[in-house]
Amino acid sequence: MESIETVVGLLLTMMILSYLIDDTAVYRLAASLLVGLSVGYFMAAMIWNVLIPQWRELMTVTDSLRRGLLFVQVGLGISIMAKGIPRLGLMGDLGLAIAMGIGVGTAGAGAVFGTLVPQLTAGMGQGIGVGLLATLLALLGVQFYRPPVRGLWMDSIWAGLQALGRAVWAFALGTLFGGVLITGISLLIGQAEFLIQTFSQWWR
Amino acid sequence: MLRRVMLAGFLSLGILSALLSYVWPQMILRQSLTELGSTLLAYAAIVGFLSFLEAHFRRVGARAEGWPYSLVTALAALAFLSLSLVEGGLRGSGIASPWTNWVYRHVLLSLEASIGALLPFFMILALWRLVRTRHSTYVLFFVAGVLTMLVAYSSGLPLPSLLGSLYETFLSPLITGGVRGILMGVAIGVVILMVRALLWADRPMEQ
Numbered sequence: 001m002e003s004i005e006t007v008v009g010l011l012l013t014m015m016i017l018s019y020l021i022d023d024t025a026v027y028r029l030a031a032s033l034l035v036g037l038s039v040g041y042f043m044a045a046m047i048w049n050v051l052i053p054q055w056r057e058l059m060t061v062t063d064s065l066r067r068g069l070l071f072v073q074v075g076l077g078i079s080i081m082a083k084g085i086p087r088l089g090l091m092g093d094l095g096l097a098i099a100m101g102i103g104v105g106t107a108g109a110g111a112v113f114g115t116l117v118p119q120l121t122a123g124m125g126q127g128i129g130v131g132l133l134a135t136l137l138a139l140l141g142v143q144f145y146r147p148p149v150r151g152l153w154m155d156s157i158w159a160g161l162q163a164l165g166r167a168v169w170a171f172a173l174g175t176l177f178g179g180v181l182i183t184g185i186s187l188l189i190g191q192a193e194f195l196i197q198t199f200s201q202w203w204r
Numbered sequence: 205m206l207r208r209v210m211l212a213g214f215l216s217l218g219i220l221s222a223l224l225s226y227v228w229p230q231m232i233l234r235q236s237l238t239e240l241g242s243t244l245l246a247y248a249a250i251v252g253f254l255s256f257l258e259a260h261f262r263r264v265g266a267r268a269e270g271w272p273y274s275l276v277t278a279l280a281a282l283a284f285l286s287l288s289l290v291e292g293g294l295r296g297s298g299i300a301s302p303w304t305n306w307v308y309r310h311v312l313l314s315l316e317a318s319i320g321a322l323l324p325f326f327m328i329l330a331l332w333r334l335v336r337t338r339h340s341t342y343v344l345f346f347v348a349g350v351l352t353m354l355v356a357y358s359s360g361l362p363l364p365s366l367l368g369s370l371y372e373t374f375l376s377p378l379i380t381g382g383v384r385g386i387l388m389g390v391a392i393g394v395v396i397l398m399v400r401a402l403l404w405a406d407r408p409m410e411q
Binding site: 005008028030031032035036038039046052083090101103112114126137166173175177179182 | 210354357
């Protein structure tokens with residue numbers, strides 16, 4: 001007698017892999033289940049890991065500064081929920097504006113301190129070579145800068161450099177795509193192994 | 205007008221307070237901002253979850269095409285959340301309760317792994333469509349990049365030896381440099397977006 005876990009896993013795997021035959025109703029059912037459960041899991045994680053600990057702390061906290069901070073957080077959070085009520089839309093928009101501001105600010109600061117500075121440092125550490133050339137060409141390819149001096153020669157050279165930059169982009173994106181493909185193939189092998197093992201056990 | 209000014213002010217306040225924690229690195233400030241960010245995300249998730257349910261149940265009510273799938277999606281989300289709340293509340297173990305964990309490990313992870321196993325088929329199909337529909341030199345570079353990775357990382361096969369020292373001396377620095385350039389380009393784009401939002405040149409709240 002197989003464990004219920006194996007049967008459930010096998011059934012769901014077969015339902016999803018039925019897509020290889022056609023876009024079947026069974027596949028869509030499993031995909032809908034995946035979306036629903038993922039959303040439910042995300043929501044449960046938010047409630048259990050963020051909201052409930054915060055509400056509990058709000059009930060017990062004695063430090064007035066901490067209590068003030070918690071009240072601000074909960075107040076802004078409730079203002080976001082007010083977005084669902086048309087009359088209180090502005091309140092919700094203000095909460096969202098703060099949230100969006102913090103998100104944009106954190107992303108911008110993260111881009112500078114988490115990407116630009118470390119990547120510049122790492123790039124300079126490698127010296128002059130193919131890597132540096134590829135980085136410069138890729139940066140030219142994104143067209144943030146255009147030389148002020150114009151002319152037939154300058155335009156041709158500039159267009160050529162940008163074309164090379166786009167070629168570096170295409171090649172680098174291709175390698176990233178290849179990396180994800182390799183990960184997908186590993187997952188496929190894992191699922192195939194699971195199916196083969198389960199069926200061979202049942203066969204015996 | 206007043207609404208616009210208030211929105212711009214709140215947005216800029218959010219951006220400046222996020223930047224302040226980097227310019228003036230104080231633990232309490234950074235911790236408060238992280239908490240505030242996650243709290244606002246959690247409340248926004250509740251609004252999003254309710255909208256998600258409303259959209260799916262509206263489709264079910266209108267008997268729109270594919271409504272049974274909407275019903276399954278909405279019920280699965282509700283069932284998982286209810287199970288987690290009831291079981292977690294009774295046992296006091298939150299999301300790590302046994303039944304919730306069982307559904308997560310044996311249903312959700314199974315489905316995710318199976319969808320992941322379909323990924324190579326989707327990706328190869330997309331690559332094939334790209335090659336067929338776009339006749340550009342850049343597509344050739346893209347395919348060359350894909351093949352390079354497949355050859356270089358086909359462990360257990362003699363394929364990597366085909367590239368020889370070319371991979372170490374030329375291709376690997378080219379890939380690293382190219383990806384670095386892409387990352388820096390994206391980072392510059394994010395910074396420009398932030399400055400434009402700060403100066404209210406872009407108005408994300410009005411779109």
